Amino acid sequence: MKNMLYAGVAAVALSASAASAAGHLVFTPGEGDFNWASYEALKKTQIKGEQVTVFGPWLGPDQKLVESVLAYFAEATGADVKYTGSDSFEQQIVIDAEAGSAPNVAVFPQPGLAADMAKRGFLSPLGQDTANWVRDNYAAGQSWVDLGSYANPQGKKDLYGFFFKVDVKSLVWYSPENFADAGYEIPKTMEDLKSLTEQIVADGGTPWCIGLGSGGATGWPATDWVEDMMLRTQPPEVYDQWVTNEIPFTDPRVVDAIDEFGWFARNDKYVAGGSAAVASTDFRDSPKGLFTSPPQCYMHRQASFIPAFFPEGTVVGQDADFFYFPSYADKNLGNPVLGAGTLFAITNDSPGARALIEFLKSPIAHEVWMAQQGFLTPFKGVNTSLYANDTLRGLGDILLGATTFRFDGSDLMPGAVGAGSFWTGMVDYAGGKPAEAVAAEIQASWDAIK
Amino acid sequence: MENIAGTKSSLSWAVHISVAALVLIWLFPTVGLFVSSFRTADQIATSGWWKAAFPSEQNLTLRTDPPSTQVQKGGQWVIEGNLFGDKRGATISVYGTSSREISTYKAGETGKFRNGATITVQPNGDYVASSDTKWKGGRGPRVFVTAVTPPEFTLRNYQMVLFDPANREGMARAFFNTLTVTIPATVIPILVAAFAAYALAWMDFPGRALLVAAVVGLLVVPLQLALIPLLSLHNDIGIGKGYLGVWLAHTGFGLPLAIYLLRNYMVGLPRDIIENARVDGATEFQIFTKIILPLSFPALASFAIFQFLWTWNDLLVALVFLIDSTGETTVMTKQIVELLGTRGGNWEILATSAFVSIAVPLMVFFAMQKYLVRGLLAGSVK
Structure with a gap:
């Protein structure tokens, strides 16, 4: 019986590896406007048969996409690339690294954890060449280098993380047809957005859908709101100081930004279901209110990934569209953009891992994903006409045209704050607790880990 | 002997009822999960599984056929068809032509679009939309209906x-x-x-x-x-x-x-x-x-x-x-x-x-x- 089982397992495993070895490329090399020269150049690195393991947070459709990109690396260099995803990436990478069975390359969903791993000596530096490359080739290059540079156990700072795949967060999603039915215009300034909000209420509608629910991470959508508000009420330098806690959470400027979010979220008339529903609505269900009949709400502020949670059959660009979450006209702070991104880091050094990082520097790695879905890149060397649709291209333009780009602050704060007390604090705030009290609690938790 | 062992207690009905109740409570989540496994993501998001077996009144957003199907009849540009397409069975009670007014017209009445075109929707979803000018765009206009829809289950998840x-x-x-x-x-x-x-x-x-x-x-x-x-x-x-x-x-x-x-x-x-x-x-x-x-x-x-x-x-x-x-x-x-x-x-x-x-x-x-x-x-x- 057991022998039969093994035989069965072996047969299944064999057929599986045979299937992946056949490696289908989504776009045939040589066809279309892709940068095939960069693909051909990859063939100079031959690491035939070497196994490169990649571990990341992407699952389901995202996993298919990243595998389709890695297939080009495998095809060009002959490497045997294996991607595995996990929904508990943050915990598992730590376990694997601690126990010494880390993958070659890990894809971190946020810099905070990568910085932590670098400090404990689990990451290998990418080298000065890569740092120079990012500085020269990414829009706002220096900020990407800074975000990927951490101190090692000896305190020496190096580039450890290579950013690949970026999300834009400063977006408001809406239904163009509902706006047309009601005769609303897309607001160009924060003042307009606020008056539109009041206008919708006066017309008997509900302007916003806001949902903070996300299982164990409940509260994170509100941190994005506060960060966006911070960038719209204060200069970016103040934002940076806030993220590193040079100015405390209890600073009036931070409390003001929290209250700016409260202006939208704590008014029963402004939010679908009333302000009490904000904390209990799941962020994945929240955007569905845009598409109900009659519409539960007209606008939804969320990052560029959210179309994955629109109801089945929703066509982005027709049924749903986005506009830039505008800035105050009278504050003169330019057009700040809040974003997030995933970064590749080497957790188990090998020639194959190095070759994979080199591959990420070639335009083709970005273009293959761009031409499918859900991928934005700050890489200036790609052909933006390859974006799969106008919506993605529009998002990409926001990224390339940002006067100020800032990374999601909660991802940069220490885990206990950025993935802990900030989240829970915002849930309390949405539930009616005063901003000062919430800020004091978050600051206390930050002081506690200093 | 009968009085000693094996006699039925007069309270046996209470035991039976409590056993049945306990079994129901234990089964409740499983039944919910089982019913949900035959529903689509949108159905799960919009209504509870306990409503799955009954016809339900829903507000739906539907579209007429695309303008490419229009024909010219007596000086009018007409699109005809059924709002439900192939999935018939629902009964429309009221409908509207704007997301702000979704129940202006009773089924059978003739309604107006913002641009002046008219539409008549029958309870079974058949419609006739006509306009003085040619219909434009890639997709038909939206029609908001309130309809009683029969229960629907799918094997697609499995x-x-x-x-x-x-x-x-x-x-x-x-x-x-x-x-x-x-x-x-x-x-x-x-x-x-x-x-x-x-x-x-x-x-x-x-x-x-x-x-x-x-x-x-x-x-x-x-x-x-x-x-x-x-x-x-x-x-x-x-x-x-x-x-x-x-x-x-x-x-x-x-x-x-x-x-x-x-x-x-x-x-x-x-x-x-x-x-x-x-x-x-x-x-x-x-x-x-x-x-x-x-x-x-x-x-x-x-x-x-x-x-x-x-x-x-x-x-x-x-x-x-x-x-x-x-x-x-x-x-x-x-x-x-x-x-x-x-x-x-x-x-x-x-x-x-x-x-x-x-x-x-x-x-x-x-x-x-x-x-x-x-x-x-x-x-x-x-």
Whole structure:
């Protein structure tokens, strides 16, 4: 019986590896406007048969996409690339690294954890060449280098993380047809957005859908709101100081930004279901209110990934569209953009891992994903006409045209704050607790880990 | 005699009702999950599963056929068709032509669009839309209807989980991998525990009571404590991540309860039989294999069921000790988590996968359940 089982397992495993070895490329090399020269150049690195393991947070459709990109690396260099995803990436990478069975390359969903791993000596530096490359080739290059540079156990700072795949967060999603039915215009300034909000209420509608629910991470959508508000009420330098806690959470400027979010979220008339529903609505269900009949709400502020949670059959660009979450006209702070991104880091050094990082520097790695879905890149060397649709291209333009780009602050704060007390604090705030009290609690938790 | 034993208590109806109520309460979530597994994601998001079996009144946003189907009739540009397309069966009561006024017109009445075009919608969804000017755009205008729709169920979720070409291979592999993990991870601890339990129950040696106490103490040690140290140990001695590692881990984590359960059962076996055997010259090993093992079968079976269910449902131990970064050795639980996508929230997949993955444990349970109750009472009743 057991022998039969093994035989069965072996047969299944064999057929599986045979299937992946056949490696289908989504776009045939040589066809279309892709940068095939960069693909051909990859063939100079031959690491035939070497196994490169990649571990990341992407699952389901995202996993298919990243595998389709890695297939080009495998095809060009002959490497045997294996991607595995996990929904508990943050915990598992730590376990694997601690126990010494880390993958070659890990894809971190946020810099905070990568910085932590670098400090404990689990990451290998990418080298000065890569740092120079990012500085020269990414829009706002220096900020990407800074975000990927951490101190090692000896305190020496190096580039450890290579950013690949970026999300834009400063977006408001809406239904163009509902706006047309009601005769609303897309607001160009924060003042307009606020008056539109009041206008919708006066017309008997509900302007916003806001949902903070996300299982164990409940509260994170509100941190994005506060960060966006911070960038719209204060200069970016103040934002940076806030993220590193040079100015405390209890600073009036931070409390003001929290209250700016409260202006939208704590008014029963402004939010679908009333302000009490904000904390209990799941962020994945929240955007569905845009598409109900009659519409539960007209606008939804969320990052560029959210179309994955629109109801089945929703066509982005027709049924749903986005506009830039505008800035105050009278504050003169330019057009700040809040974003997030995933970064590749080497957790188990090998020639194959190095070759994979080199591959990420070639335009083709970005273009293959761009031409499918859900991928934005700050890489200036790609052909933006390859974006799969106008919506993605529009998002990409926001990224390339940002006067100020800032990374999601909660991802940069220490885990206990950025993935802990900030989240829970915002849930309390949405539930009616005063901003000062919430800020004091978050600051206390930050002081506690200093 | 009738009054002594076996008479029905006058309160037996109360017992029956409470049993029925308890069964219902226990089944309630499972039934919900089962019903949800036949519904689409949008249905799950919009209405509760308990409403699934009844016709429901819904506000729907529908579209007429695209302008490319329009024909010219007597100076008017006309689009005709049925709002529901191929999925008929709903009955429209009222409708509207703007998202702000979704119930302006009764079915059968003629309504107006913002641009002056008109539309007449019948209760069954048939419509005639006509305009003085040519219809433009790629898609037909929206019509908002309030309709009573018949219940609808779908097998698509099961198709997606079991037969979708993208998942099928992974699912089949995960199924065999899971069996490869669970069967040895059930058999090994039982083998070890049966010997240990016999020794602790019937062999006299110094420190036996202390050993039993240590085993009981180990019952309360959370396995999470041991994850990282154990994995580094596996790496140091060269096992790494793999089947051998996960078998050992499951064995270790399962042994305290196994020994405890089996020892308590074996202690309860009649002393006379064992002593008779000793007098007749049986060795300890003969006593164990010829007498103790056959008599302990219910306890062994019930522990086997427990251990099988645990290892089958386990994700944590598999993630730590088995699934390496090549992803070749995935198990069912991991495969299901992957189906949920990066940000989760696919309830329909979750519900369906739950039923797919409990199929094997259910079979094991029904095949061995007659031993379960006897085994559960192991050691508690003499």
